Amino acid sequence: MYELGPGNSAVYHFHHGSEELLFVLRGRPTLRCPEGERQLEEGEVVHFPVGPDGAHGLHNRTEELVRYVVAGIRASPEVAEYPDLKKITAQARTASQTGERLWVVHDLDPETEERT
Secondary structure, three states: OOOEEEOOOEEEEEEEEOOOEEEEEHHHOOOEEEEEEOOOOOOEEEEEEOOOOHOOOOOOOOOEEEEEEEEEEEOOOOEEOOOOOEEEEEEEEEEOOOEEEEEEEEEOOOHHHOOO
16 A cells, blocks of 8 residues: 655556556545556546556645555566656565575666766
8 A cells, every 4th residue: 555645646557467456445646657647536446557658657736645555467477668768677575696685676767977
């Protein structure tokens, strides 16, 4: 379960391996998807398929708390893209060669990549 306070947002992204369902429990978040933006109602359920067609982000433009659940397939390994941030993540629940869980962020912005 997730909560978004007034003015907060969940970053616009999509998955390559995990489709998701969003259940709005409380409040009226604004959903951004490839088709544009729309305000969701309490009790509404939205499906996000894998790939760019399933891109989604939420914003709370109200003065009330938004509470929602995201359920879905949790593929591992997974690749997710964040178009606004120009980043891609690769992640897995298994250990990487470092012995830690795999979590890699790749920056697609050449200017930012040169500075890091």
